[in-house]
Amino acid sequence: MSYSRMTLAYMGRNFLKSMGLMLIPTLIFGIFIQPLSMLEVIVSIGRKEQTYNSFLEIFKKINGFDHMWKFVFLAIALLLALVVISLESGYNRQNMRYGSVSRGIWKNAWTYLNDNFLSVFKYSIVILISLEVVAILMSTFLYTTIKLFRNALPMCIIVALLFILLEIYFIAVTILAIPNMTMKGFGLFKAIGQSIYSLSAKSIKLFFSVLWVAALLVLPMIFLIIFPFNGVKYLLAVFSVLFYWIMISYSCALTYVVYFDVEELEREDLKV
Numbered sequence: 001m002s003y004s005r006m007t008l009a010y011m012g013r014n015f016l017k018s019m020g021l022m023l024i025p026t027l028i029f030g031i032f033i034q035p036l037s038m039l040e041v042i043v044s045i046g047r048k049e050q051t052y053n054s055f056l057e058i059f060k061k062i063n064g065f066d067h068m069w070k071f072v073f074l075a076i077a078l079l080l081a082l083v084v085i086s087l088e089s090g091y092n093r094q095n096m097r098y099g100s101v102s103r104g105i106w107k108n109a110w111t112y113l114n115d116n117f118l119s120v121f122k123y124s125i126v127i128l129i130s131l132e133v134v135a136i137l138m139s140t141f142l143y144t145t146i147k148l149f150r151n152a153l154p155m156c157i158i159v160a161l162l163f164i165l166l167e168i169y170f171i172a173v174t175i176l177a178i179p180n181m182t183m184k185g186f187g188l189f190k191a192i193g194q195s196i197y198s199l200s201a202k203s204i205k206l207f208f209s210v211l212w213v214a215a216l217l218v219l220p221m222i223f224l225i226i227f228p229f230n231g232v233k234y235l236l237a238v239f240s241v242l243f244y245w246i247m248i249s250y251s252c253a254l255t256y257v258v259y260f261d262v263e264e265l266e267r268e269d270l271k272v
Helices: 002-013 015-020 023-032 037-046 055-063 068-098 109-148 153-173 177-184 188-198 203-226 232-262
Strands: none
Touching: 002 015, 002 203, 002 232, 015 068, 015 232, 023 068, 023 232, 037 055, 037 109, 037 153, 037 203, 055 109, 068 109, 068 177, 068 232, 109 153, 109 177, 109 188, 153 203, 177 188, 177 232, 203 232
């Protein structure tokens, strides 16, 4: 858990810069996309509610793209998130490399965007594609299982967990792609390959550094989905915002904590 401790300590010292700006786009994500929407489908299957009768219905539920206006809001939120992640990546890199950044995040904003936006955009596309692949495979499996088995619940739960764990592992082992692009000048695929290679001995450790935070954040949502009540959707939206806000902010800080450790670079921010 050393990576987790170092990351949380860094976020505590740089709370506003690590998490302040990220609240804006993640607020939109949390309102419009339920991160555990697949669990809602599985619960419906377990209760034999016959709510989802086609692959497309399940896919739209998991993706959250059931209305065009929602897609527009999510596209805006994604663009804002890319800008904020670029700013945070630039700040985290400079802060860890040189110590106190006297000019602040705003006065360096253009430099951070210029240095990081393209790399963040490329890596985000890879993550979005991987999430879409998971959504397609999950939707296909859930729909097929509903049609073929009378008691599909156990198999749905097992496979859903498997897909989620695989996605978290993929994110964990490719987390150094952005600094590999910005600090080493690698192209996207070389940066991802180098991340996987350099983290091969620490992949499980890093996997659990991401997993425990995600698990802690989704536990309240699991309870609310399994045991719903009137107005539960509003509480779910609050927990969804917290999930996206904390996980994305945590991942941004974790990226450079891990990078400086793997590359054996001295962190100047720890001396300040």
